[in-house]
Amino acid sequence: MELYDGIITHTGEFLSQRPFQRWDYDPSAAWEDAGQSELVLGRDTAYELGGSGTFAVHYTCVTGNSALVDRDEILLYGPDLGELRKDAHYARLCFLNITDPGGDDETAYRAIREIEFVKYHVFPRGFMLRISSTDQREQVRLSKEAIRKGISFKAVGFDFIKKYRENPLVKQVRMIFITDTSIDYRTLERNAKTAADITGTLTHIMEGIALNCSACTLKPICDEVEGMRELHLRRN
Numbered sequence: 001m002e003l004y005d006g007i008i009t010h011t012g013e014f015l016s017q018r019p020f021q022r023w024d025y026d027p028s029a030a031w032e033d034a035g036q037s038e039l040v041l042g043r044d045t046a047y048e049l050g051g052s053g054t055f056a057v058h059y060t061c062v063t064g065n066s067a068l069v070d071r072d073e074i075l076l077y078g079p080d081l082g083e084l085r086k087d088a089h090y091a092r093l094c095f096l097n098i099t100d101p102g103g104d105d106e107t108a109y110r111a112i113r114e115i116e117f118v119k120y121h122v123f124p125r126g127f128m129l130r131i132s133s134t135d136q137r138e139q140v141r142l143s144k145e146a147i148r149k150g151i152s153f154k155a156v157g158f159d160f161i162k163k164y165r166e167n168p169l170v171k172q173v174r175m176i177f178i179t180d181t182s183i184d185y186r187t188l189e190r191n192a193k194t195a196a197d198i199t200g201t202l203t204h205i206m207e208g209i210a211l212n213c214s215a216c217t218l219k220p221i222c223d224e225v226e227g228m229r230e231l232h233l234r235r236n
Helices: 005-015 105-121 144-148 153-164 185-206 219-224 228-235
Strands: 021-024 045-049 056-063 073-077 090-098 127-132 137-143 170-178
Touching (some): 090 105, 105 153, 153 170
Antiparallel strands (some): 056 137
């Protein structure tokens, strides 16, 4: 469970000097979930997060360390949805403290993947998500109606937490939304790539793909991520 701890720690340090807003989780204040993907047409769009060449970053990390994620909460760095007037930079980071699923490495891997896939099953009304798993981008199209009704990152974040908490292994969820224009989004992109590389390496190991470590392009991940090499050796 410690594979992603370095990214969680680095993100906290990276954002530590930035002003932010914070809300404790309140399931009764979650934004309405549409239950399925809905289309927000161009004429009905207020603006896009991650549109028009702006940054659009997403990564999810799980941990078993309660010191890293100790409560259900929403953190916002930058303007809220009702304060934005045009396309904006955007990042959504999700850190989850989960119970050890027990069993073998395969059981733990399946649990991590199942939790990660929750993001594809959250549909805040008027908040159309477009997620790319190949380059860790997540763009959002906001409807004018949702803006009129007072949609906010707090309410949307509560919807995400509500969905994640349906999994009995999930103990706490920290959702971080970022629209601050002064943030170095390239740093967040590098974290997103590292998280994706960890997941990709984990998939290779679990699928039993025979690897020549000296020639493998994923070797830096095994070298740098605590616990990855040990996991690989166990699987071999």
